Amino acid sequence: MRPPTPYTCHRCLNTVVKSSRATPAPRVLSTQFALRRDISTGRKNVSSTTSSTMADARISGPAADRRSASSLGYARGAQQEDADNSRSLLQPNNLFHPLSISPSPDMRKRGKFIKQNAYCPHPDHRQTRMPMNPNDPEARKTGVVPPKHVGFECPDCGIPVSCSEEHWADDYEAHLEICDALREINEDDHDLRSGRFFPEFEYPGENIEEAMVNMTNWDTFLFSREFEALNTERSLRQATRLLTYPVTIGSVLHELSPYNIKKGGRLTVEGLKSLSALRYTLHPAKSGAGMGIKGLRPNPPPVRLFILGARAESSLPRSVWVQLTHLFPRATFHLIFIGPESMLNRDNEFPLPDRTPSNPFGATVEDRVTSGMKISTFVEYYHTLHEAGQFYPYDPYFDCFVCFHPGFGHPASSHEWSQTVPKLLETKVPVIVTGYTQYDMQRDIDWIKETNGGEMDILMEPGENKFRSMRWDLNDFDPQDISCGNWGVWAFRGKRYETTKKDSKT
Known part of the structure; x- marks a missing residue:
């Protein structure tokens, strides 16, 4: 019987087995093999001759699987040896290497x-x-x-x-x-880099309308959205590293958001006013629309999500961002990535278009990512686009800004935001912000208050993000600096002043 192969699909394995049977068997050499034990990992490594032997034993069919490794000696060369060394990463218990x-x-x-x-x-x-x-x-x-x-x-x-x-x-x-x-x-x-199959990167489609999404935490979200079962902590870490970006946005804007105005919910009164407008658009009532002539209904414009200072999030697989549309099946989205690094290392994928009168800022447009999402990318600072009126007018019912780890108050990046933040406050549109730590978020809040005269309303108090990345990240310039993506989340907008009518009666 063929041994189990958890990291290779059976169709590919059968193809390899058939091709190996069709080729003549190589000549067997009588050699002595020496095994050495790796002290750091406690596993057995084989010499170059032995490694080529083990590689042939794996692809020579079921009969060869039963042979002893010491009875085979196929000399394949350095290329086969390198391939065999990479195979050592396939096992979950052999992932640690200096x-x-x-x-x-x-x-x-x-x-x-x-x-x-x-x-x-x-x-x-x-x-x-x-x-x-x-x-x-x-x-x-x-x-x-x-x-x-x-x-x-x-x-x-x-x-x-x-x-x-x-x-x-x-x-x-x-x-x-x-x-x-x-x-x-x-x-x-x-x-x-192990080459294994990653079921955690297989994303489900839309839920049936009667199935409600539970936004309490990662476990309830993945279960209610019918993701593949993640049975190990490592699989959960790998999955949340990508999903944290769309799900963090969805967790704040969803009508079943874990952030509310109740005690400990962190949402302020001003936050309830702003988010209620967006939730009204994202959760519309049934209109009776259909495919026929009688079912034609006017559709609202898409909700625009301006993701400022976009870096890694702009290069995420589009199937990750599509998960946002599954949280709001009746709404449509227009994701707009803005920032000088928004197309970093993506020139081969989407070459930057020329700046023409019809496209003055050289925007890259990915239309019809799905029927409910469109993505545009601007390699430009937001304040330049704002002053040019590129996205005017702004509507609190259809617009929202998102800043992932912006570093408003960080000494190395605050000068880049000095012109952008005042423009954000002018729009009176909600701004969702994430940070690496509580100190990082509080530093951003203090910087905005100091540089803009307090013209800011806090919509959600800073605190830990329930949908942060569960995986740690390492700063290659300082191994002591470890963090996880979107650890905390908070929100703000430009201050609104309520006008009152003076009573003429005395």
């Missing part, structure tokens, strides 16, 4: 990049920059030793974290606070 000796070339390249750019965090070194916040590891550095790049990989997490083994051992207690998270990042990145 970056310097990783079977994945991408991971080895990443390890070299970290060693060339990251600095040792030991307190004996001098600071290389000003600390960004009180919890910044850079604030611990009070010594006089010159800064030095990391070069020693922690044997527990496989990430270069110190300049030497002595500094790693001396500062081991501080490293333990993030060691488990770094090892998790290491294994998750190797899992993405």
